[in-house]
Amino acid sequence: MATVMQKIKDIEDEMARTQKNKATAHHLGLLKAKLAKLRRELLEPSSKGGGGAGEGFDVTKSGDARVGLVGFPSVGKSTLLNKLTGTFSEVASYEFTTLTCIPGVITYRGAKIQLLDLPGIIEGAKDGKGRGRQVFDYKLLFCLSRLSALPRTCNCILIVLDAIKPITHKRLIEKELEGFGIRLNKEPPNLTFRKKDKGGINFTSTVANTHLDLETVKAICSEYRIHNADITLRCDATADDLIDVIEGSRKYIPCIYVINKIDQITLEELEILDKLPHYCPVSAHLEWNLDGLLEKIWEYLDLTRIYTKPKGMNPDYEDPVILSSRKRTVEDFCTRIHKDMAKQFKYALVWGSSVKHKPQRVGKEHELEDEDVVQIIKKV
Numbered sequence: 001m002a003t004v005m006q007k008i009k010d011i012e013d014e015m016a017r018t019q020k021n022k023a024t025a026h027h028l029g030l031l032k033a034k035l036a037k038l039r040r041e042l043l044e045p046s047s048k049g050g051g052g053a054g055e056g057f058d059v060t061k062s063g064d065a066r067v068g069l070v071g072f073p074s075v076g077k078s079t080l081l082n083k084l085t086g087t088f089s090e091v092a093s094y095e096f097t098t099l100t101c102i103p104g105v106i107t108y109r110g111a112k113i114q115l116l117d118l119p120g121i122i123e124g125a126k127d128g129k130g131r132g133r134q135v136f137d138y139k140l141l142f143c144l145s146r147l148s149a150l151p152r153t154c155n156c157i158l159i160v161l162d163a164i165k166p167i168t169h170k171r172l173i174e175k176e177l178e179g180f181g182i183r184l185n186k187e188p189p190n191l192t193f194r195k196k197d198k199g200g201i202n203f204t205s206t207v208a209n210t211h212l213d214l215e216t217v218k219a220i221c222s223e224y225r226i227h228n229a230d231i232t233l234r235c236d237a238t239a240d241d242l243i244d245v246i247e248g249s250r251k252y253i254p255c256i257y258v259i260n261k262i263d264q265i266t267l268e269e270l271e272i273l274d275k276l277p278h279y280c281p282v283s284a285h286l287e288w289n290l291d292g293l294l295e296k297i298w299e300y301l302d303l304t305r306i307y308t309k310p311k312g313m314n315p316d317y318e319d320p321v322i323l324s325s326r327k328r329t330v331e332d333f334c335t336r337i338h339k340d341m342a343k344q345f346k347y348a349l350v351w352g353s354s355v356k357h358k359p360q361r362v363g364k365e366h367e368l369e370d371e372d373v374v375q376i377i378k379k380v
Helices: 002-017 022-043 077-085 138-152 168-179 214-223 239-247 267-273 290-301 330-337
Strands: 065-071 102-108 111-117 156-162 182-184 191-195 201-205 229-233 251-253 255-260 279-281 303-308 316-324 345-351 360-362 372-378
Touching: 002 022, 022 214, 022 239, 065 077, 065 138, 065 168, 065 290, 077 102, 077 111, 077 156, 077 255, 077 290, 102 290, 111 290, 111 316, 138 251, 156 168, 156 182, 156 290, 168 182, 191 239, 201 214, 214 239, 255 290, 267 279, 279 290, 316 330, 330 345, 330 372
Parallel strands: 065 111, 065 156, 156 255, 182 251, 201 229, 255 279, 303 372
Antiparallel strands: 102 111, 191 229, 303 316, 345 360, 345 372
Protein backbone atom coordinates (compact mmCIF):
# COMPACT_ATOMS: atom_id res chain seq x y z
CA MET A 1 0.00 0.00 0.00
CA ALA A 2 2.93 2.29 0.75
CA THR A 3 4.05 1.78 -2.85
CA VAL A 4 0.70 3.06 -4.12
CA MET A 5 0.92 6.14 -1.91
CA GLN A 6 4.47 6.84 -3.14
CA LYS A 7 3.28 6.53 -6.74
CA ILE A 8 0.47 9.03 -6.01
CA LYS A 9 2.97 11.49 -4.52
CA ASP A 10 5.33 11.09 -7.49
CA ILE A 11 2.54 11.79 -9.99
CA GLU A 12 1.27 14.82 -8.02
CA ASP A 13 4.82 16.19 -7.87
CA GLU A 14 5.25 15.71 -11.61
CA MET A 15 1.91 17.44 -12.30
CA ALA A 16 2.98 20.36 -10.10
CA ARG A 17 6.23 20.70 -12.07
CA THR A 18 4.53 20.53 -15.49
CA GLN A 19 3.43 23.78 -17.10
CA LYS A 20 -0.18 23.84 -18.25
CA ASN A 21 -0.48 24.61 -21.98
CA LYS A 22 -1.64 22.93 -25.19
CA ALA A 23 1.69 21.17 -25.65
CA THR A 24 1.47 19.46 -22.24
CA ALA A 25 -2.31 18.75 -22.25
CA HIS A 26 -1.76 15.21 -23.54
CA HIS A 27 0.86 14.44 -20.84
CA LEU A 28 -1.24 15.97 -18.03
CA GLY A 29 -4.33 14.02 -19.16
CA LEU A 30 -2.33 10.78 -18.96
CA LEU A 31 -1.05 11.64 -15.48
CA LYS A 32 -4.57 12.48 -14.27
CA ALA A 33 -5.86 9.13 -15.52
CA LYS A 34 -3.05 7.28 -13.71
CA LEU A 35 -3.74 9.28 -10.55
CA ALA A 36 -7.48 8.45 -10.64
CA LYS A 37 -6.71 4.73 -10.98
CA LEU A 38 -4.21 4.76 -8.09
CA ARG A 39 -6.64 6.61 -5.79
CA ARG A 40 -9.37 4.10 -6.61
CA GLU A 41 -6.94 1.28 -5.76
CA LEU A 42 -6.03 2.97 -2.47
CA LEU A 43 -9.64 3.55 -1.38
CA GLU A 44 -10.85 0.08 -2.41
CA PRO A 45 -8.37 -2.35 -0.84
CA SER A 46 -9.10 -6.06 -0.99
CA SER A 47 -11.38 -7.15 1.84
CA LYS A 48 -9.13 -10.06 2.84
CA GLY A 49 -8.90 -10.38 6.61
CA GLY A 50 -10.24 -6.95 7.53
CA GLY A 51 -13.82 -7.63 8.52
CA GLY A 52 -13.84 -5.72 11.79
CA ALA A 53 -11.75 -2.74 10.85
CA GLY A 54 -14.64 -0.54 9.88
CA GLU A 55 -16.41 -0.69 13.21
CA GLY A 56 -18.24 2.55 13.98
CA PHE A 57 -18.47 3.66 10.36
CA ASP A 58 -21.46 1.55 9.27
CA VAL A 59 -24.57 3.63 9.91
CA THR A 60 -27.92 2.39 8.65
CA LYS A 61 -29.55 4.95 6.39
CA SER A 62 -32.85 6.12 7.85
CA GLY A 63 -35.36 8.88 7.28
CA ASP A 64 -36.12 10.68 4.03
CA ALA A 65 -32.66 12.15 3.37
CA ARG A 66 -29.11 11.99 4.71
CA VAL A 67 -26.85 14.98 5.42
CA GLY A 68 -23.17 14.65 6.37
CA LEU A 69 -21.12 17.06 8.50
CA VAL A 70 -17.59 17.24 7.12
CA GLY A 71 -14.71 19.38 8.37
CA PHE A 72 -11.41 19.63 10.16
CA PRO A 73 -11.24 18.57 13.83
CA SER A 74 -12.70 20.96 16.42
CA VAL A 75 -14.64 23.24 14.07
CA GLY A 76 -17.94 22.61 15.89
CA LYS A 77 -19.49 19.68 14.00
CA SER A 78 -20.44 17.84 17.21
CA THR A 79 -21.93 21.00 18.75
CA LEU A 80 -23.96 21.55 15.59
CA LEU A 81 -25.26 17.96 15.71
CA ASN A 82 -26.17 18.35 19.40
CA LYS A 83 -28.06 21.61 18.84
CA LEU A 84 -29.92 20.53 15.69
CA THR A 85 -30.90 16.98 16.68
CA GLY A 86 -30.52 16.69 20.45
CA THR A 87 -28.22 13.70 19.85
CA PHE A 88 -25.16 13.53 22.14
CA SER A 89 -21.82 13.70 20.36
CA GLU A 90 -18.85 14.31 22.65
CA VAL A 91 -17.61 17.90 22.58
CA ALA A 92 -14.17 18.94 23.84
CA SER A 93 -11.54 21.59 23.22
CA TYR A 94 -9.00 19.08 21.89
CA GLU A 95 -8.90 17.70 18.35
CA PHE A 96 -10.22 14.28 17.19
CA THR A 97 -12.89 14.08 19.91
CA THR A 98 -15.19 12.25 17.45
CA LEU A 99 -13.57 9.01 16.22
CA THR A 100 -16.66 7.24 14.85
CA CYS A 101 -19.71 8.34 12.90
CA ILE A 102 -22.48 9.75 15.14
CA PRO A 103 -26.01 9.86 13.64
CA GLY A 104 -28.91 12.09 14.63
CA VAL A 105 -32.33 12.93 13.15
CA ILE A 106 -33.93 16.31 12.39
CA THR A 107 -37.68 16.54 11.77
CA TYR A 108 -38.26 19.54 9.51
CA ARG A 109 -41.40 20.37 7.51
CA GLY A 110 -42.63 16.83 7.99
CA ALA A 111 -39.42 15.22 6.67
CA LYS A 112 -37.04 13.12 8.76
CA ILE A 113 -33.47 14.11 7.87
CA GLN A 114 -30.59 11.98 9.14
CA LEU A 115 -27.57 14.06 10.15
CA LEU A 116 -24.15 12.36 10.39
CA ASP A 117 -21.27 13.76 12.43
CA LEU A 118 -18.25 12.34 10.57
CA PRO A 119 -14.80 12.19 12.23
CA GLY A 120 -12.64 15.23 11.50
CA ILE A 121 -10.66 14.76 8.30
CA ILE A 122 -7.05 15.84 7.88
CA GLU A 123 -5.14 16.98 4.84
CA GLY A 124 -3.97 13.86 3.00
CA ALA A 125 -6.85 11.61 4.15
CA LYS A 126 -7.60 10.75 0.51
CA ASP A 127 -4.07 9.33 0.29
CA GLY A 128 -4.38 7.18 3.40
CA LYS A 129 -3.57 9.57 6.26
CA GLY A 130 -5.59 10.10 9.43
CA ARG A 131 -6.61 8.51 12.72
CA GLY A 132 -3.24 8.29 14.36
CA ARG A 133 0.33 7.53 13.32
CA GLN A 134 -0.26 4.16 11.65
CA VAL A 135 -0.52 5.72 8.18
CA PHE A 136 0.49 2.55 6.38
CA ASP A 137 -1.40 0.09 8.56
CA TYR A 138 -3.85 -2.06 6.54
CA LYS A 139 -6.68 -1.81 9.07
CA LEU A 140 -6.39 1.98 9.09
CA LEU A 141 -6.68 2.14 5.32
CA PHE A 142 -9.70 -0.17 5.45
CA CYS A 143 -11.29 2.24 7.98
CA LEU A 144 -10.53 5.18 5.71
CA SER A 145 -12.09 3.44 2.74
CA ARG A 146 -15.24 2.80 4.80
CA LEU A 147 -15.23 6.40 6.09
CA SER A 148 -14.83 7.79 2.57
CA ALA A 149 -17.95 5.87 1.53
CA LEU A 150 -20.17 7.67 4.08
CA PRO A 151 -20.19 11.14 2.46
CA ARG A 152 -20.94 9.42 -0.87
CA THR A 153 -24.24 8.12 0.56
CA CYS A 154 -25.35 11.63 1.61
CA ASN A 155 -27.96 13.69 -0.23
CA CYS A 156 -26.24 16.87 0.92
CA ILE A 157 -22.90 17.68 2.56
CA LEU A 158 -22.28 20.42 5.12
CA ILE A 159 -18.64 21.53 5.10
CA VAL A 160 -18.19 23.10 8.53
CA LEU A 161 -15.52 25.82 8.61
CA ASP A 162 -14.12 27.75 11.56
CA ALA A 163 -14.62 31.49 10.99
CA ILE A 164 -11.46 32.39 12.92
CA LYS A 165 -9.21 30.06 10.90
CA PRO A 166 -8.00 30.66 7.31
CA ILE A 167 -10.57 30.14 4.59
CA THR A 168 -7.95 28.00 2.82
CA HIS A 169 -9.46 25.13 4.86
CA LYS A 170 -12.33 25.24 2.38
CA ARG A 171 -10.06 24.38 -0.58
CA LEU A 172 -8.22 21.69 1.40
CA ILE A 173 -11.48 19.91 2.30
CA GLU A 174 -12.75 20.21 -1.28
CA LYS A 175 -9.49 18.63 -2.48
CA GLU A 176 -9.85 15.72 -0.04
CA LEU A 177 -13.46 15.07 -1.08
CA GLU A 178 -12.46 15.31 -4.76
CA GLY A 179 -9.93 12.58 -4.03
CA PHE A 180 -12.75 10.41 -2.67
CA GLY A 181 -14.65 10.83 -5.97
CA ILE A 182 -17.14 13.39 -4.61
CA ARG A 183 -18.03 16.37 -6.80
CA LEU A 184 -19.57 19.29 -4.90
CA ASN A 185 -22.27 21.55 -6.36
CA LYS A 186 -21.64 20.21 -9.86
CA GLU A 187 -23.74 18.44 -12.46
CA PRO A 188 -22.41 15.35 -14.31
CA PRO A 189 -20.56 16.43 -17.48
CA ASN A 190 -22.71 16.41 -20.60
CA LEU A 191 -20.72 13.88 -22.58
CA THR A 192 -21.40 10.41 -23.93
CA PHE A 193 -18.92 7.56 -23.58
CA ARG A 194 -19.71 4.19 -25.17
CA LYS A 195 -17.36 1.24 -25.58
CA LYS A 196 -17.49 -0.82 -28.77
CA ASP A 197 -15.80 -3.90 -30.21
CA LYS A 198 -13.88 -2.29 -33.08
CA GLY A 199 -13.35 0.94 -35.01
CA GLY A 200 -10.87 2.70 -32.69
CA ILE A 201 -11.54 5.92 -30.77
CA ASN A 202 -14.20 8.10 -32.42
CA PHE A 203 -14.14 11.57 -30.84
CA THR A 204 -16.72 14.23 -31.75
CA SER A 205 -17.86 17.49 -30.17
CA THR A 206 -21.02 19.52 -30.74
CA VAL A 207 -19.56 22.62 -29.01
CA ALA A 208 -16.30 24.54 -29.17
CA ASN A 209 -13.84 22.55 -27.07
CA THR A 210 -10.82 24.24 -25.47
CA HIS A 211 -9.55 21.46 -23.19
CA LEU A 212 -9.62 18.12 -25.02
CA ASP A 213 -8.25 16.96 -28.37
CA LEU A 214 -8.11 13.52 -29.99
CA GLU A 215 -4.56 12.85 -28.82
CA THR A 216 -5.41 13.56 -25.16
CA VAL A 217 -8.59 11.49 -25.35
CA LYS A 218 -6.68 8.54 -26.84
CA ALA A 219 -4.00 8.80 -24.14
CA ILE A 220 -6.60 8.74 -21.33
CA CYS A 221 -8.48 5.83 -22.91
CA SER A 222 -5.21 3.93 -23.45
CA GLU A 223 -4.42 4.20 -19.72
CA TYR A 224 -7.72 2.38 -19.08
CA ARG A 225 -6.92 -0.14 -21.87
CA ILE A 226 -9.81 1.16 -23.93
CA HIS A 227 -8.98 1.16 -27.64
CA ASN A 228 -12.47 1.23 -29.19
CA ALA A 229 -15.07 3.75 -28.06
CA ASP A 230 -17.41 6.53 -29.22
CA ILE A 231 -17.01 9.78 -27.26
CA THR A 232 -19.31 12.75 -27.88
CA LEU A 233 -18.95 16.07 -26.05
CA ARG A 234 -21.93 18.38 -25.57
CA CYS A 235 -20.06 20.73 -23.24
CA ASP A 236 -16.55 22.18 -22.96
CA ALA A 237 -15.34 19.14 -20.99
CA THR A 238 -11.93 18.78 -19.38
CA ALA A 239 -9.67 15.75 -19.00
CA ASP A 240 -11.00 15.40 -15.43
CA ASP A 241 -14.58 15.26 -16.74
CA LEU A 242 -13.71 12.47 -19.20
CA ILE A 243 -11.88 10.51 -16.47
CA ASP A 244 -14.89 10.89 -14.16
CA VAL A 245 -17.22 9.43 -16.81
CA ILE A 246 -14.85 6.53 -17.58
CA GLU A 247 -14.42 5.77 -13.86
CA GLY A 248 -18.21 5.82 -13.51
CA SER A 249 -18.12 6.01 -9.70
CA ARG A 250 -18.26 9.76 -9.16
CA LYS A 251 -20.91 11.18 -6.86
CA TYR A 252 -22.39 14.64 -7.52
CA ILE A 253 -23.66 16.09 -4.24
CA PRO A 254 -25.00 19.54 -3.26
CA CYS A 255 -22.92 21.22 -0.57
CA ILE A 256 -23.39 24.05 1.95
CA TYR A 257 -20.40 25.81 3.53
CA VAL A 258 -21.33 26.35 7.18
CA ILE A 259 -19.16 29.11 8.66
CA ASN A 260 -19.26 28.43 12.41
CA LYS A 261 -18.16 30.60 15.39
CA ILE A 262 -19.19 33.88 13.73
CA ASP A 263 -19.53 35.34 17.24
CA GLN A 264 -15.72 35.48 17.34
CA ILE A 265 -15.21 37.68 14.25
CA THR A 266 -16.02 41.29 13.37
CA LEU A 267 -18.90 42.48 11.21
CA GLU A 268 -16.41 43.53 8.52
CA GLU A 269 -14.92 40.01 8.42
CA LEU A 270 -18.42 38.53 8.24
CA GLU A 271 -19.21 40.71 5.21
CA ILE A 272 -16.10 39.35 3.46
CA LEU A 273 -17.14 35.75 4.20
CA ASP A 274 -20.62 36.59 2.92
CA LYS A 275 -19.22 36.71 -0.62
CA LEU A 276 -18.66 32.95 -0.62
CA PRO A 277 -21.15 30.97 -2.76
CA HIS A 278 -23.30 28.31 -1.03
CA TYR A 279 -22.56 29.98 2.31
CA CYS A 280 -24.42 29.97 5.65
CA PRO A 281 -23.04 31.76 8.75
CA VAL A 282 -23.90 30.27 12.17
CA SER A 283 -22.81 30.11 15.77
CA ALA A 284 -23.64 26.61 16.96
CA HIS A 285 -22.70 27.39 20.58
CA LEU A 286 -24.96 30.48 20.77
CA GLU A 287 -27.57 28.95 18.40
CA TRP A 288 -27.35 31.86 15.93
CA ASN A 289 -29.00 31.35 12.53
CA LEU A 290 -29.69 27.62 13.00
CA ASP A 291 -33.17 28.18 11.53
CA GLY A 292 -31.53 29.75 8.47
CA LEU A 293 -29.26 26.71 8.15
CA LEU A 294 -32.23 24.32 8.31
CA GLU A 295 -34.01 26.32 5.62
CA LYS A 296 -30.91 26.17 3.40
CA ILE A 297 -30.56 22.40 3.97
CA TRP A 298 -34.19 21.99 2.89
CA GLU A 299 -33.54 24.09 -0.23
CA TYR A 300 -30.46 22.05 -1.22
CA LEU A 301 -32.12 18.68 -0.56
CA ASP A 302 -34.92 19.78 -2.92
CA LEU A 303 -37.51 17.43 -1.45
CA THR A 304 -41.19 17.22 -2.38
CA ARG A 305 -43.94 16.72 0.24
CA ILE A 306 -47.04 14.82 -0.87
CA TYR A 307 -50.06 14.45 1.41
CA THR A 308 -52.23 11.32 1.32
CA LYS A 309 -56.03 11.44 1.26
CA PRO A 310 -57.90 8.23 2.09
CA LYS A 311 -61.27 7.94 0.39
CA GLY A 312 -64.01 9.80 2.27
CA MET A 313 -61.53 11.34 4.74
CA ASN A 314 -59.57 14.57 5.11
CA PRO A 315 -55.96 14.77 3.89
CA ASP A 316 -53.25 13.77 6.37
CA TYR A 317 -51.16 16.95 6.69
CA GLU A 318 -49.19 15.60 9.67
CA ASP A 319 -47.24 12.82 7.97
CA PRO A 320 -46.38 13.64 4.31
CA VAL A 321 -44.77 11.21 1.90
CA ILE A 322 -41.36 12.66 1.00
CA LEU A 323 -40.09 12.31 -2.58
CA SER A 324 -36.96 13.45 -4.35
CA SER A 325 -37.52 16.26 -6.85
CA ARG A 326 -36.04 13.98 -9.53
CA LYS A 327 -38.41 11.11 -8.75
CA ARG A 328 -41.82 12.55 -8.02
CA THR A 329 -44.27 10.87 -10.37
CA VAL A 330 -47.45 9.23 -9.09
CA GLU A 331 -45.73 5.87 -9.64
CA ASP A 332 -42.82 6.97 -7.42
CA PHE A 333 -45.37 8.05 -4.81
CA CYS A 334 -47.03 4.61 -4.90
CA THR A 335 -43.70 2.77 -4.66
CA ARG A 336 -42.69 4.92 -1.67
CA ILE A 337 -45.82 3.84 0.20
CA HIS A 338 -45.64 0.14 -0.75
CA LYS A 339 -43.83 -1.76 -3.49
CA ASP A 340 -47.05 -3.57 -4.56
CA MET A 341 -49.30 -0.48 -4.72
CA ALA A 342 -48.26 0.38 -8.30
CA LYS A 343 -49.51 -3.06 -9.45
CA GLN A 344 -52.98 -2.38 -7.99
CA PHE A 345 -53.07 1.20 -9.32
CA LYS A 346 -56.07 2.25 -11.45
CA TYR A 347 -55.80 6.05 -11.36
CA ALA A 348 -55.15 8.88 -8.90
CA LEU A 349 -57.04 12.02 -7.89
CA VAL A 350 -54.75 15.00 -7.32
CA TRP A 351 -55.34 18.39 -5.67
CA GLY A 352 -52.59 21.00 -5.90
CA SER A 353 -50.34 23.08 -8.13
CA SER A 354 -49.47 20.22 -10.52
CA VAL A 355 -53.03 20.04 -11.92
CA LYS A 356 -55.52 22.49 -13.45
CA HIS A 357 -58.66 21.05 -11.87
CA LYS A 358 -59.35 20.25 -8.20
CA PRO A 359 -59.34 17.28 -8.13
CA GLN A 360 -57.97 15.98 -11.43
CA ARG A 361 -57.75 12.38 -12.51
CA VAL A 362 -54.15 11.41 -13.51
CA GLY A 363 -52.09 8.36 -14.44
CA LYS A 364 -48.82 6.92 -13.14
CA GLU A 365 -46.63 9.22 -15.24
CA HIS A 366 -48.03 12.47 -13.80
CA GLU A 367 -45.37 14.58 -12.04
CA LEU A 368 -46.38 15.88 -8.63
CA GLU A 369 -45.47 19.24 -7.04
CA ASP A 370 -44.66 20.13 -3.44
CA GLU A 371 -47.67 19.87 -1.09
CA ASP A 372 -49.96 18.15 -3.59
CA VAL A 373 -52.73 15.99 -2.13
CA VAL A 374 -53.13 12.52 -3.68
CA GLN A 375 -55.84 9.88 -3.45
CA ILE A 376 -55.03 6.51 -5.03
CA ILE A 377 -57.87 4.52 -6.60
CA LYS A 378 -57.05 0.81 -6.82
CA LYS A 379 -58.28 -1.83 -9.25
CA VAL A 380 -61.30 -3.80 -8.02
